[in-house]
Amino acid sequence: MGLKRLLPLTACLALLLPFTAQAAALSANAKAEYTAQCEAAAVQQNVDPAKAKAHCSCGAKVIEEKFSQAEIDQLTDKKVEPPMALRQKLMKEVLVCNNQ
Numbered sequence: 340m341g342l343k344r345l346l347p348l349t350a351c352l353a354l355l356l357p358f359t360a361q362a363a364a365l366s367a368n369a370k371a372e373y374t375a376q377c378e379a380a381a382v383q384q385n386v387d388p389a390k391a392k393a394h395c396s397c398g399a400k401v402i403e404e405k406f407s408q409a410e411i412d413q414l415t416d417k418k419v420e421p422p423m424a425l426r427q428k429l430m431k432e433v434l435v436c437n438n439q
Contacts, residue, residue, distance in 0.1 A: 370399050374399055377399075378391045378392055397433075401433055406429075
């Protein structure tokens with residue numbers, strides 16, 4: 340699958356971050372909701388459902404492993420847009436999921 344087809348998934352991750360609960364341990368409900376919405380967005384972009392599931396699961400794992408609580412708080416703040424550097428970090432970190 341080409342990189343261009345997966346870039347919308349990366350953007351989807353940035354938009355769906357409000358459903359994450361903590362950087363170190365997403366609650367089961369938050370992770371399930373995040374993954375379901377990510378998969379739905381991917382399927383709308385004509386990504387194979389199995390590949391979408393793998394990519395979105397990977398994205399949730401990346402969020403748990405690579406972001407501090409302070410970063411998650413910034414990304415999930417609904418009143419203030421996250422700093423560009425933090426959004427770029429998210430895009431960069433989630434790129435590892437493009438091979439899923």
